[in-house]
Amino acid sequence: MSAATANSIAYSARTRSRSIDRARSRSIARALTKLDPPASDLEGFDKEIRFEWIGHTAAFDARTGEAEVLPSYVVPPAFAEWGVELTDWQSQCSTAVSGRALYAKDARFVPVVGCEADASTVYDAEVDLISVDSMAIEEGCYSAHYVDSKGHETVTHCVTTAPGTTEPRMRVRAKHRADGLGTVRIWREALDDEFTDGGVLASSCGGNSAVAKFAEGARDAFDVARRVDPSYDIPSDAVALPAGIWFRVVVNEDGSYDSELGYAHEESKQHLVSARARAGADESSVDVSFHRSRTA
Template sequence: MAGVISGRLAAIIHHHHHHHTTLIPTHLHQQPTIKLPTIHARRPSTMSASAITPTTSLDNLTIQPTIPSSGCWSEFAGNISGEWDGFGADFTVDGKPIELPENVVPNAYREWEVQVFDWQTQCPTLAQPDNSSVIYKLVRLLPTVGCEADAATRYSVEERVIGGEDNMVSSFAYQASGCYTAVWSTQKSASLKVLELEHCLIDPRDKESRVRVIQIVSVEGNKLVLKNIKVFVEQWYGPFRNGDQLGGCAIRDSAFATTKVLNGSEVSGVWQRSNSIARFQDSPNILQELVAVDGIEKSARDADSLVLLPRNLWSSKVELEDGEKTCCEVGWLLEPGRAITSKCVFSINAELKEIIVSSETAA
């Protein structure tokens, strides 16, 4: 059974007798009173990406436009910028959660045979509204017992740059809403390339809530092989502060890695969708707006081809048109009969053809 220990972690107790229960040591029941930073109760409809000046080397970042700025980019920059905090977890290609390394888990949890699967995370993000560039950090915080003073101790920090002279992304497609899909490429060796397909989906009913699902795919010859999946469930906590704000028990959400997975029958069958597309094949632009196309498409989805994940999420990799295309898809079931999806479509040579973000309803 999954549970939250002191607002920080989801844990599963595995006893030798296979009896599962959530166990909290008695000294954890006493929650200290902590003073939290003031945060905005509601997100402003239009947010300046530079509302709060960053306090680190990000100040000195020189950014060159990659494509001409537009009203869509400015709106996207406002919706993506800020402090996105939450939880993250890794999953196998079968959708099984992967336990955190033993060396980061507090002794108290190991003594009680607690397995920890979720990181608490921060993702401070700053997009420039006047030129096409984004910089964000993925911060993983060390697990702690309760709301301790060191609840925000960082385990790792990974910084990524989109656009400008320090660009790190291979392809990037975005919508004004704050949704985006990014392809990150790493050449591990002369014969091995690894792609990270990052799908960021914003809840259209609540733009302070989003998920990021990253499919780790190796390119073996011309074949794409899914290796594992990373999931981040995040909420917006205020304008950009370069991660210098929340942590510990201030997080509104809870850990999710061991919670119930999506029921495949809820997303299988015939669905109809309206698409927004960015086409990258034979295009010099690595940053592109997702442009809505006319018409409604219908397609069938087979539950057997899906990796079912918690929080009503799924991942899939399927071959289309007799192997002429490979489609890597991530989906989020918002409510029964309604979903949003993001797809990266690759050619037979494992080259990105297009990115498609769709609003879907059950037919």
């Protein structure tokens, strides 16, 4: 087996002394691209992400990685009788570029026992319209900062497997508040269908087995990452999750933050990382990087 080959492309809103050193040291020489990608780049990006993505989502403690249990009032009584706690919501995300913004509509479905219906029942839906002003994009991956519908400054990441490397194409997303309060929400998703803005809902059986429930599994991310990308140094304060997913969120008193999302996909031997660092209390000085490796 040949050595792992890695490409890490760094983007910067402007040069500054405070940066993600590891990402910079692994960068390939290339012209830096500012946040706020041009229309020509957005057209290609839209073709990569304009789909219905199905999977599961869960919320995790930002420090311990413990999964949040679903509220009892949405869980079928059978699970309580069996003594089973649920941590994953079945989910569907409608994603597209809309003008100068990323449109993402996230639906969570009412949990069921087995396959009780052909289509899922939506429990709730959340719509984000994220301006590209604070966004960086790279081959279906993105990183952004925006204010959500509740008025919270939010940091989001998305890392997506390369075309043709997994069937279906898969991605992992993360959201957390920029002030570090609350949980880190994680989605693991597979490309399911053409964009319908949620007009066609996923089956209540959970859709593709590649993105089955994940939050209850073994927290194996660091082990998987070492196998598929041995030369990559995951920060010591990162949090390992199941299914090869890891994250790191560090927020300082001055409002600066370091935020990372990683996804090691063992079957395709890929390791994907999105990192975003802010120097102060606003987004005027931000470093963003993407890392993608694949072992031959």
